[in-house]
Amino acid sequence: MGGSITSSARADMIVTEGVQPWEICGECHGLDGVSPVARFPSLAGQRPAYIVKQVRDFRDGRRANDGGQMAANASDIGEADIAKAAAYFSALLPPAPMSSDLQ
Numbered sequence: 001m002g003g004s005i006t007s008s009a010r011a012d013m014i015v016t017e018g019v020q021p022w023e024i025c026g027e028c029h030g031l032d033g034v035s036p037v038a039r040f041p042s043l044a045g046q047r048p049a050y051i052v053k054q055v056r057d058f059r060d061g062r063r064a065n066d067g068g069q070m071a072a073n074a075s076d077i078g079e080a081d082i083a084k085a086a087a088y089f090s091a092l093l094p095p096a097p098m099s100s101d102l103q
């Protein structure tokens with residue numbers, strides 16, 4: 001197929017082999033943890049414990065406000081990889097505030 005690299009954020013096309021756990025999350029949440037799409041919350045700078053809890057809550061059905069996208073991902077990822085992804089995103093710089101007009 002020519003070997004070209006294509007990128008896609010469709011949940012059913014995410015390749016999970018040979019990639020770091022946060023690269024999977026980055027397909028939706030942004031690899032720098034700053035999401036370009038309002039539908040996907042930014043993860044950069046969030047506390048690791050918060051990220052881990054949300055992922056577990058989606059996985060275990062305690063949180064389900066995302067149309068099933070997180071549950072599909074969270075059920076594929078092991079506890080060790082959840083912790084790795086949480087550590088990765090928490091270490092990144094959080095996004096700047098949306099607007100200073102709100103003050």
Ligand code: HEC
Nearest residue numbers: 011024025027028039041051054055066069070073077085
């Ligand atoms: C297919 C897209 C997609 C992928 C891949 C994905 N997420 Fe999400 N994630 C979402 C959506 C959608 C929400 C819910 C947004 C909302 O609450 O409105 C969400 C919510 C979250 C939240 C809650 C954030 C908050 O402040 O409420 C965390 C934490 C999170 N995801 C972490 C992860 C991690 C870690 C991974 C990788 C293991 C991951 N996500 C992979 C789409 C995705």
